[in-house]
Amino acid sequence: MREVAIIGIGLTPIGEQWDKSLRQIAVEAVIAALKDAGRESVDGIFVGNMLSGILSHQENLGTLIADWMGLHGVEAFKIEAACASGAAAVRLGWMAIASGAMDAVIAMGVEKMADSKMADVTAALATAADADYEADEDISFVGINALIMRRYLYEYGWKHTDFAPFSINVHANAMHNPSARLHERITETDYNQATMIADPINLLDSSPTGDGAAALLLVPAETLRKNGQPIITIAGTASATDTIATHNRREATWLSAAAESARKAYAQAGVGPQDIDLFELHDAFSITAALSLEACGFVEKGQGPRAGLEGEILPIGRIPIATRGGLKARGHPVGATGVYQIAEVVQQLRGEAGDNQVPGAKIGMAQNIGGSGSNIQTHIIKRIV
């Protein structure tokens, strides 16, 4: 199995890009990643995307992007794993290099959501749930997560306001991220008074969707060893699933697929939670941030909010999370999110995270969550000098 390095990253600003099409933002991200690496071609392209068929009437998306990039003839695949599509594309791109089947791969994610009516987007996002036993009951995706948060508050005795630090932290972090959708500091009062969406989840618990594309350029690490430069490698990569319907789980408040994929990624990388310098987690909702921290072993079960209340999640804390704004403030273009997360870890390991730089970061983790925790992809990225 060949070791895989990330030698290029490309990120487009997340937002409502009325003047650009799906293919345009995708191509922008790929060009940026190639330019960052100083390369012009690849053998294949793995495109994480969830909604192009439904919202943009475009499947065969891998082919489209390869074509519009001018990457004539290369292999192309669209990878879908709900909101974890982006990191799933990275995991499969990693396999292409690790197996020796390809020597250079674009692993990317793209989502175009702003062109569609909000009701259509809500219905499209519900396709990540069980169509026959969840979505058919007219529950939305935020509705499912509200049930999870409500149960969590009941089980462990937390109050809603205890989750405020998750939101405040990421809004502060996003201030310095040019790709972020929201650049707006918030206070605890803002959080407590935000409009209720699906009780107990309010507006400031919820990540904004948007248009966005992000790309990574992967190559075998062995070709880079020669010149003694520091390299960034994928030290651990793993995924796992849980039941697609939340109501079929033994515990709705425990992300078993997060725990399992993290366990495998830690083992592959030869590290544990104590070795992780920063954690780009999937804070689609503030409850999801808490559950991810717990499942990956950063805090005890039921103690997620404590990490926020005690300042451990800040850029200077014990386990900095969502250092570039996370889903909540950087934004959540669903099929692209997992690639943004990994690219942000690379920024930190390169020392290019500006005002949010985690000093001396050498090992970062990214966790991308599909469905209500049903498909989870975990990557550990390492800087090797």
Next chain:
Amino acid sequence: MREVAIIGIGLTPIGEQWDKSLRQIAVEAVIAALKDAGRESVDGIFVGNMLSGILSHQENLGTLIADWMGLHGVEAFKIEAACASGAAAVRLGWMAIASGAMDAVIAMGVEKMADSKMADVTAALATAADADYEADEDISFVGINALIMRRYLYEYGWKHTDFAPFSINVHANAMHNPSARLHERITETDYNQATMIADPINLLDSSPTGDGAAALLLVPAETLRKNGQPIITIAGTASATDTIATHNRREATWLSAAAESARKAYAQAGVGPQDIDLFELHDAFSITAALSLEACGFVEKGQGPRAGLEGEILPIGRIPIATRGGLKARGHPVGATGVYQIAEVVQQLRGEAGDNQVPGAKIGMAQNIGGSGSNIQTHIIKRIV
């Protein structure tokens, strides 16, 4: 790179399965493949599918199928490459085993089409074309292929009736295939008098869609070598793309991605066209069969119909094609088709093709075509004694 063997196949009958849901036919195929191999679990599942989001309001499809199979916690991905989604799932499943990331994989395809209105299916299939520059002009997928066939007749001087042998052959082959959608012999007169769909493509040039699911069980070949039994391996696997829009190609009547992916697959397997005992090609339309034969080196450019007229494509011919009925008569459940093709090669190599058995078949090829030739996956399967 580890060698990969196919140790189980599972096929469901293609048709209008009103009494079964998407998940049910998928699970049927997986159970059949596991049972065929005498196994109960895998590490991951790769699901080829094109239309579940649009037609069944279900994404996160890999997770759903893993869940309903009771394969708790395994990795799961949906792979989309238009009508080549099925073989694309096999190619990526192959990478998972070849890289050492997984030791047992289900690579499958599933499509549920019969529950939807025909106009919705037609619109959904057009998402394989360029949404902004082809589908937006209201051209259907059969329309694009009709333009290709019309140009081909003009370029090379063939008449429409010269394509009759492709259709007659596969209808005869499907008579003995219990999974086939159509069990009906046709004559040259039937072909010539069939209802016109999009001139010059008539009803008997066109493959029927349908509900269907097919699955393969892949494992490392090395674990099977010990007992001296014959094994079936993936000797060559490759894919390539062309422009997504047909009008952007230098030659609309040449499948460059078929030629390129076949070239790579031949090289990997160490064989050439002369070594292939049977070829499960992608006869979505009879013109596509001709173009595939040409691009893969079985006949000269522009001479595809000759292989039919001279009987070379029959089960007893020089290069038997679509031996179990092909897309035209076995049926074309789009995202599942590529897996049916490879499973049918396995049936031939095992000597389990019944009345359509190609005597002494040792090496078979399958080629799965997405879009109007824009994403093409080629596999060479070999029996090793």
